Amino acid sequence: MEVSLKFEKALADMDRVRAREIILAGADEEGTLACVSNIVIPALEKIGLGWESGRYALAQVYMSGTICEELVDEILPPADPNRIKQPNMGIVVLEDFHVLGERIVYSILRASGYELQDFGHGLHVDEVIEKVKEHGTKILLVSVLMLRSALLVGDLVKRLKEEGLDVKVVVGGAPFRFDHNLWKEVGADATGKDGMEARDIISGMLGGVS
Ligand code: B12
Known part of the structure; x- marks a missing residue:
């Protein structure tokens, strides 16, 4: 099964532990930003569509958003210490x-x-x-x-x-x-x-x- 589909399933099952395993492995393999673009975003989009078509409940959409929020916070790289000089x-x-x-x-x-x-x-x-x-x-x-x-x-x-x-x-x-x-x-x-x-x-x- 494609990784983003596995991730979608983990989210739909509201299985935080499995979702985290998939994302940590994905970030390791493809890098954090690619992992967000190729795994997190497509899975959330499918869940959104599934909600529109009645396949998923709002609770599943909500939990998917919350789980992804935590995972993205965990894997995204820390800020660069050499900040660029810029306006506010x-x-x-x-x-x-x-x-x-x-x-x-x-x-x-x-x-x-x-x-x-x-x-x-x-x-x-x-x-x-x-x-x-x-x-x-x-x-x-x-x-x-x-x-x-x-x-x-x-x-x-x-x-x-x-x-x-x-x-x-x-x-x-x-x-x-x-x-x-x-x-x-x-x-x-x-x-x-x-x-x-x-x-x-x-x-x-x-x-x-x-
Ligand atoms: C998860 C989700 C929720 C979660 C949010 C959890 C959370 N903490 O964020 C919950 C369950 C709370 C929720 C609630 C609702 N939702 Co909602 N939700 C979604 C869903 C499935 C995914 C959104 C998401 O997080 N995507 C992943 C992120 C990473 O993508 P993104 O936001 O697009 O961001 C990327 C780019 O757009 C871009 N980007 C984003 N911001 C910016 C800013 C700048 C400057 C730039 C350059 C780029 C950029 O970069 C990002 C990274 O690549 C979408 C479906 C969808 N197809 O989008 C519906 C969706 C957005 N929701 C929708 C609706 C209707 C609602 C509710 C009104 C439902 C209800 N009846 O209660 C409420 C309203 C909440 C509110 N007032 O804001 C509709 C909106 C329809 C519309 N045309 O207005 C959608 C499209 C679902 C649908 N098809 O009906 N939702």
């Missing part, structure tokens, strides 16, 4: 409680030598504006998984402009992966499909932000 950056999950994607992007950026504030999850537009002011954020990464939250990025961008805050907004998450024009429609400056692309976008932006 922050990452947030806007009005959404799907945290796994944000965790991954955060860890990959930190592991690549960038420093960024984690503003947390479930924040409303006003709360994000406050965080941006508090931290003098110049690049804001926004993660969402629900379409409703993705559309709220439009309000966020509008509010940032009204407040005279010069912030580059980078968005990501499932709604932006499915609809390739949505990031432009909500007024974001860029989008990326995973943590690696987030890293490339940030490195490209650094020249133009002070």
Whole structure:
């Protein structure tokens, strides 16, 4: 059986011990980032589809998310001590409680030598504006998984402009992966499909932000 299928089965059985064994072996074999891309993400996507088709219960989806969150925290590489000199950056999950994607992007950026504030999850537009002011954020990464939250990025961008805050907004998450024009429609400056692309976008932006 393919590894991501074995992993999907362990998650569906809510078998934390087996899931951990598979991921630790996968990380050893292919490296941590490839293991997340090739095993964790496809399994979670299948579980999401299985939920839509009625094959899995919400409890299974929930436990899968929680188990993956713990495992990804365990295997992702520690931050690079030689931090890159850069303007203030922050990452947030806007009005959404799907945290796994944000965790991954955060860890990959930190592991690549960038420093960024984690503003947390479930924040409303006003709360994000406050965080941006508090931290003098110049690049804001926004993660969402629900379409409703993705559309709220439009309000966020509008509010940032009204407040005279010069912030580059980078968005990501499932709604932006499915609809390739949505990031432009909500007024974001860029989008990326995973943590690696987030890293490339940030490195490209650094020249133009002070
Ligand atoms: C696990 C899960 C949950 C778990 C979350 C656990 C947790 N701690 O995170 C639980 C059970 C709690 C949950 C709850 C709900 N969920 Co849910 N969930 C999922 C599921 C199955 C997987 C999401 C996931 O973690 N994927 C793995 C991560 C790693 O992938 P990712 O987030 O896409 O991130 C990657 C990229 O997108 C990108 N990325 C992410 N962020 C960013 C940011 C930037 C800047 C960049 C560049 C890139 C980037 O990089 C990441 C790494 O590669 C999806 C199905 C799916 N196909 O996505 C549904 C899904 C997102 N959920 C959905 C729904 C509807 C809900 C609920 C409303 C259900 C309910 N009725 O209660 C609630 C709402 C919770 C809320 N308010 O936020 C819908 C959303 C539909 C929509 N169009 O809006 C989905 C799509 C399922 C479906 N098909 O119906 N969910």
